Amino acid sequence: MEKSKVLVCESNFLIKEGIKSVLNRYPNCEVVQEARSQDDLEIKLQLGDYDIVTLDFSDEPHFGLQSVSFVQEYAPQSQILIISNEDNKRAIYDVLSRGVNNYVTKNCRDHEIFKAVEACRTNEKYYCSKILDIIIDKTFGNTNAEDQQVDQLTQREKEIVKLIASGKMAKEISSILNISVHTIYTHRKNVMKKLDISSPVELITYAINNGIVEL
Numbered sequence: 557m558e559k560s561k562v563l564v565c566e567s568n569f570l571i572k573e574g575i576k577s578v579l580n581r582y583p584n585c586e587v588v589q590e591a592r593s594q595d596d597l598e599i600k601l602q603l604g605d606y607d608i609v610t611l612d613f614s615d616e617p618h619f620g621l622q623s624v625s626f627v628q629e630y631a632p633q634s635q636i637l638i639i640s641n642e643d644n645k646r647a648i649y650d651v652l653s654r655g656v657n658n659y660v661t662k663n664c665r666d667h668e669i670f671k672a673v674e675a676c677r678t679n680e681k682y683y684c685s686k687i688l689d690i691i692i693d694k695t696f697g698n699t700n701a702e703d704q705q706v707d708q709l710t711q712r713e714k715e716i717v718k719l720i721a722s723g724k725m726a727k728e729i730s731s732i733l734n735i736s737v738h739t740i741y742t743h744r745k746n747v748m749k750k751l752d753i754s755s756p757v758e759l760i761t762y763a764i765n766n767g768i769v770e771l
Contacts, residue, residue, distance in 0.1 A: 560585040560677050563600055563634075567592050567618035571662065575610060575639060582670050584677060593618045594626070601631050608632045608676045609709035612662075613651050614642035614757055621760055622723055623652055633678035639669075646761040648690055653764075657681040708750045714768055716743045719754070721763035 562585050566572035576587045589604060591597040597619070600606075607616055607626050627636055638659040642648060652659065658672045661684055668684050675682035683691065709717065712733075720731045726737045732739075748754065751762055762768075 559583075560673070561605070562608045562610065562673075563589045563591060563597075563604075565591045565597050565609060565611045565615075565619055565623065566639075567615050578666050579610075579673065581666070582673055585673050594620070594623055597623060598626065598630075599658055601627070602636045602764070606631065606634050608637055608673065610637045610639050612640040612642075613638065614640050614647065614755070616706040616756055620757060621651065621654070624651060624656060628655065637672055637676055642757070644755075644758055644761070645690055646765060647755075648687065649755045650757075650761045650764055652691070654686075658683070659687045660684040661686055709747060709768075713743055713747050713750075716740060717747060717759065717763050718768050720744065721760045721768065 562579055564572060564575050564579070564587055565651075566575060572590060572592075576590070579585055579587050585608065589600050589606070591600050609631065611619055611623055611627070612756050613624055624636060634645070635658065636656050638651060638656055639662055640659075641662045648659075658675050658681065660672045660682075661699055662670055663686075672682040672684070674680075715733060716729060719732065726740050729735075729740050730737045744759075748759060751759075753759055753762060
């Protein structure tokens with residue numbers, strides 16, 4: 557079997573170089589390109605084919621959940637390997653629900669990363685021990701607290717969250733709803749305060765989990 561061609565997506569220079577160094581030590585793969593942002597990722601996928609794409613979907617604003625969806629749509633032949641230290645369980649559930657089959661953290665040792673790479677090469681699944689614990693907790697744990705979460709948002713706030721989760725930018729939302737960009741930012745700030753969340757990834761996850769937007 558030939559070496560797998562890898563595209564590494566990571567905005568942090570030191571982390572990117574570390575990932576490349578580890579992957580290039582594995583005899584069955586080779587890092588052939590790198591991307592530092594979503595725009596860069598789109599260009600790289602247009603110019604070449606890759607067997608494996610590594611991503612950190614929590615690397616906002618450079619990469620996000622939309623990066624996962626983009627790779628799945630425009631490079632379906634590529635296996636996605638998530639390498640992320642995201643610790644929000646709902647965000648992790650979300651990315652796994654999108655069909656991501658290989659997930660390790662940035663704290664993993666090289667042997668776990670190598671196992672994940674080999675799983676990508678053989679179309680199998682590999683989750684490091686931390687992610688397996690989260691999957692088990694989701695499957696067998698108590699989810700009543702999440703299920704009983706009260707919807708606190710106004711209709712306007714729901715509209716804005718839905719548009720954000722659908723990938724719309726503030727200017728686009730402003731045009732669609734005929735309100736100012738400043739008002740949109742104010743609504744988003746209020747929504748995140750109400751829901752006690754602190755990142756766009758968590759906001760999108762909330763929208764999906766609560767039926768405001770569908771995958």
